[in-house]
Amino acid sequence: MGMTQSQKILAAHAHLDSVKAGQLINADLDLVLANDITAPVAINVFEQAGASCVKCRDKIALVMDHFTPNKDIKAAEQVKRTREFAAAQQITHFYDVGKMGIEHALLPEQGLVGAGDCVIGADSHTCTYGAIGAFSTGVGSTDMAAGMMSGQCWFKVPAAIRFVLKGKLPPFVTGKDLILHIIGMIGVDGALYRSMEFTGEGVSALSIDDRFTVCNMAIEAGAKNGIFPVDDVALAYLKEHCKKEPVVYEADEDAEYERTYEIDLSALLPTVSFPHLPENTRTPEEWDDRPIDQVVIGSCTNGRISDLRQAAEVLKGRKVKDGLRCIVIPATNEIYLQAIREGLVETFIQAGAVVSTPTCGPCLGGYMGILAANERCVSTTNRNFVGRMGHVKSEVYLASPYVAAASAVLGKIATPDML
Numbered sequence: 181m182g183m184t185q186s187q188k189i190l191a192a193h194a195h196l197d198s199v200k201a202g203q204l205i206n207a208d209l210d211l212v213l214a215n216d217i218t219a220p221v222a223i224n225v226f227e228q229a230g231a232s233c234v235k236c237r238d239k240i241a242l243v244m245d246h247f248t249p250n251k252d253i254k255a256a257e258q259v260k261r262t263r264e265f266a267a268a269q270q271i272t273h274f275y276d277v278g279k280m281g282i283e284h285a286l287l288p289e290q291g292l293v294g295a296g297d298c299v300i301g302a303d304s305h306t307c308t309y310g311a312i313g314a315f316s317t318g319v320g321s322t323d324m325a326a327g328m329m330s331g332q333c334w335f336k337v338p339a340a341i342r343f344v345l346k347g348k349l350p351p352f353v354t355g356k357d358l359i360l361h362i363i364g365m366i367g368v369d370g371a372l373y374r375s376m377e378f379t380g381e382g383v384s385a386l387s388i389d390d391r392f393t394v395c396n397m398a399i400e401a402g403a404k405n406g407i408f409p410v411d412d413v414a415l416a417y418l419k420e421h422c423k424k425e426p427v428v429y430e431a432d433e434d435a436e437y438e439r440t441y442e443i444d445l446s447a448l449l450p451t452v453s454f455p456h457l458p459e460n461t462r463t464p465e466e467w468d469d470r471p472i473d474q475v476v477i478g479s480c481t482n483g484r485i486s487d488l489r490q491a492a493e494v495l496k497g498r499k500v501k502d503g504l505r506c507i508v509i510p511a512t513n514e515i516y517l518q519a520i521r522e523g524l525v526e527t528f529i530q531a532g533a534v535v536s537t538p539t540c541g542p543c544l545g546g547y548m549g550i551l552a553a554n555e556r557c558v559s560t561t562n563r564n565f566v567g568r569m570g571h572v573k574s575e576v577y578l579a580s581p582y583v584a585a586a587s588a589v590l591g592k593i594a595t596p597d598m599l
Contacts, residue, residue: 182432184340185407186375189315189429193298201339201436209239210314211292212327213301215283215540216244216255219262222302225325234269235331241273241292242266243283246540248276251547281512281538284308284396284480289421289512295410296427300324300333305480305562307398310407311391312414313428317405338404340375341366342437345382347446352596354490355390356482356560356580359397360451362443364461372402374438377431382445383408388417389486396481397562400458450595452558453578456566467593474557475500475588476569477581478509478536479543482560485515487581492524494585494596500532501591507549509536533588545569551576558587 183191183198191199193207214222219242226234234240242262247255259276266274273292275281284305287293295313299306302324309316319333327333343362349355363370376398378391386394391408398406408414410428418426449463477483477491488510500506508528510516516538519525525535542549543561551557551570556577559569564576577593586594 181436182434184375184377184435184437185409185429185431186315186340186377186405187337189296189298190335190337199337201337203337204334205337206332206334207298209300209327209331209333210297211239211241211299212324213241213243213283213287213299213303213306214321214324215246215303216248216259216262217246218302218321218324220258221321222324222328223261223265225322226328229325229329231329234271234328237270238272239331240271240328241287242271243275243286244277244280245282245538246544247546248280248539249537282480282483282540285484285511285515288312289514291422291424294422294424294426295414295418296429300327304399305396307403307405308392308396308480310395310398310405311388312418313408313410313426315405315407318399336373338373338375340377340435340437341371342440343376343378344380344440344442345378345445346380346442347382347444348385349445349448352582353448353450354580354582355386355393357448357451358390358443358445359394360453360458360461360578361448363397363401363453363458364451365441366401368400368457368459369402371398373404376401376403376406378406378408384411384413385445387486388413389484392484393481397458400562450580450583452583452593453564455564455575455577458564458578464595469592470556471591472504472558472587472593473555474505474507474549474551475584476507476509476542476549476557476559476561477584478507478511479540479561480511481562482581483509483511483515485518487560488515488519488524489522490581491585492527494582494599495531495533495589496527498531498589498599500588504588504591505549506531506533506588507536507542508533509541509548510538512538542569558584558593560584
């Protein structure tokens with residue numbers, strides 16, 4: 181029996197001719213990632229284990245993005261702890277204020293992840309990098325510490341689910357709508373510890389940013405990772421951003437998949453996840469006129485330049501509804517600068533929105549947009565669990581930048597063609 185794309189990457193990094201689903205392996209790592217919340221925990225484990233030196237300072241990335249610039253004393257102490265460790269260990273890739281961005285947008289932009297890489301991160305959305313053909317997955321801080329010490333991680337090789345994409349997305353429908361549709365279809369545990377592997381002629385119609393969004397939310401279906409083939413779109417992105425030579429793995433024709441789903445992209449509609457699970461998806465005919473209080477456009481899911489362009493396209497010449505707060509957060513400084521150059525920031529401010537420095541901020545209920553009791557937010561983020569963005573009686577509705585921006589104008593969940 182042949183191997184899937186993910187299994188081939190794992191086999192190569194474990195120095196094995198082949199692997200199969202369920203097999204336990206130790207694999208070499210190309211990158212180990214942590215942020216200002218998870219890094220201090222991993223550093224504590226690292227020191228408690230008696231380690232004095234990381235395995236490879238060039239293969240560790242520490243990104244201060246969740247509460248940076250620091251929101252309070254605790255956040256400042258967390259970052260100080262990480263900053264001091266990074267200095268002591270001479271970590272090459274340490275990103276703090278002025279250099280930082282939201283980790284899962286920043287690392288591919290900086291060329292730290294390449295096709296065929298094996299990456300772990302002490303953050304569940306590390307699965308984002310499957311968009312450029314890497315096997316990447318989230319781990320706990322203990323595994324993160326072990327990765328820093330040894331340059332390896334243990335894995336149970338995942339079985340796979342195949343998604344065959346056909347056609348192309350219609351206007352105002354994006355990769356966010358695709359992954360919300362899939363999660364609504366299979367459920368939040370529908371791909372539990374599986375590899376979500378995307379293939380088919382429809383892949384070529386998805387932008388690289390669409391693919392980042394899809395892989396980013398693979399974890400919301402319970403998946404171990406999400407991954408796309410390395411085609412011309414991915415190679416063009418890698419050529420622009422990554423100096424490493426891409427290593428391309430393709431699934432064997434006789435690779436085994438537990439299930440196969442066929443999805444016609446042209447049939448998809450704008451899709452919103454209603455509270456309090458990403459699987460609670462609804463399309464426009466199921467929406468209602470319930471008023472909203474806030475809109476957030478940003479995050480590691482939808483804070484890239486194409487996302488900001490989509491939001492600005494809707495907001496240009498329009499105003500955010502009186503009494504509604506609209507917060508726009510570019511995912512990295514480079515994206516922020518590009519948005520300034522293109523006039524997008526001016527569009528947002530003229531519309532009545534605010535633009536933040538890159539940060540995870542409100543996505544995890546951190547800061548920069550916390551919800552009070554009984555408030556509702558339409559957000560381009562990735563989770564809408566109870567209390568995710570603030571008070572346990574608040575509500576989060578997950579949507580694309582197009583829907584979020586239109587909702588900011590009308591004060592209710594809407595699409596651009598409703599304006």
